[in-house]
Amino acid sequence: MSAKVATELGIPCIAEQAEIETNLSLIAGKTGLVDGNGSIDRKEQDPSDLGVEVSDESIDESEVDEEHPIGKVIVDFIHRVLDIEDCARLFISSAIDTYNLKYDELFAELDACSLDPDCISSAAEKIVNMREVAQVLRKLERHSKSLPIDTMERSLFVNIFSCYDKFVGELVFAIYRCAPHLYKNINRDMPLSEVLNYASIDDLKEVVLDKEVESLRRKSYIEQFKEFENRFGLPLTKFESWPNFVEMGQRRNLFTHCDGIVSKQYLQICKEQNCKVDKSVNAGDQLKIGGKYFFSACHVAAEVATMLGQTLWRKLIPDDLEVADISLNRLIFDFLQDESWKNAISLSKFALSLPKISKEVYKRMYAVNYAIALKAIDQPAAAKSVLDKFDWSATTYDFRLAYEVLVGDLDLASDLMVRLGQDGEFITELSYHDWPLFRDFRETEQFYNGYEAVYGYKYSAKLAEIVESKIQDADEHPHVAQ
Structure with a gap:
């Protein structure tokens, strides 16, 4: 399985619909063990031990x-x-805002030209003043009827x-x-x-x-x-x-x-x-x-x-089944990235209800993504229920890490980070910075300790490097609306 699949383990495309509160109708993979010296000891595993269906005809994502x-x-x-x-x-x-501001401006204009008749000395001035008032009143009438x-x-x-x-x-x-x-x-x-x-x-x-x-x-x-x-x-x-x-x-x-x-x-x-x-x-x-x-x-x-x-x-087009799975999983991932939990939940439910999924690995990804969205809306029990329909014990460290993060066993999750090593089957260093799976975990001491144990430097140091790179890229490739 290529590293590209890693980005599909939502592990997170429309931000969660924040309603406009104003009533709009108003207004009038690889495994690693730690040896005694704390270094990573790589071990090759038989793919059949990973709990992931493997095919010689797998698509390169x-x-x-x-x-x-x-x-x-x-x-x-x-x-x-x-x-x-x-x-x-x-x-x-x-x-x-513009509609309300226009009302304020018109009323201010009305106040300014609605003078006390006794303060106007000549008949000509009274006529001019009456015209000004009538004009403002017409504007107010038009504004009150506009939608x-x-x-x-x-x-x-x-x-x-x-x-x-x-x-x-x-x-x-x-x-x-x-x-x-x-x-x-x-x-x-x-x-x-x-x-x-x-x-x-x-x-x-x-x-x-x-x-x-x-x-x-x-x-x-x-x-x-x-x-x-x-x-x-x-x-x-x-x-x-x-x-x-x-x-x-x-x-x-x-x-x-x-x-x-x-x-x-x-x-x-x-x-x-x-x-x-x-x-x-x-x-x-x-x-x-x-x-x-x-x-x-x-x-x-x-x-x-x-x-x-x-x-x-x-x-x-049944021959495209795996391509369809990849496409659907990316879409769910994008919704998670944008914290559009409602969309991610509905499409994850749909994905898990499909009569046929190309491989077990995608089914598990759908489950992980579903659990991420449920946990994000404060439904941890529902998230665990989705995950517990699968046996994660024989899967890769990547999936096991995802499970422990989502069920809240942060000490074990930190330990699994170390076992996973610098590059897993799906998870790489950038995954820890980017994936919605680690959204809350990134704020914990267990995460910081696990990250430093794996990469030899602090999470904040790498984060600063990534931010600087993105700023430089934005400066070199500015986007201008067409």
């Missing part, structure tokens, strides 16, 4: 990156959702689905290009005269697939999922957040076509799909969004897209 067509489509969509979240946090908060917060909020919400629609099309294209045999399942009539217009069969296939995608995009999300289920022969809607996703899509339709006014169709579809809709909501009411709902929608969209892409990928 260093050759796998996010540029796999399907993996790239999923990751690109996740980043678009992250962009939308960032815009909400930055610009809606700023808009709230910049709602407008921005709705625009960002609708944009989630614009990006999702693009994702669905790109996902279909990527799947068919990776599995061209699937073209046989497309049944579309086309006149011979039109067929003869294309220079090659590849051109024809591209046009036919493009028409399929356009037809799919015109369907509702419920119809899209049924289409996928019927075409590819697998269930796709049996997951917890499906009703939430359906309701989000229906709400998007309301904001797109009727300013958020509830329709009987919205209520009927939500009822059929067991969506949770407030009992007080009736046809004719106007829906709002708000910070809590908005960020929850972002989370659900990212989750649904990932699960859809991963499920179809694994079903339709």
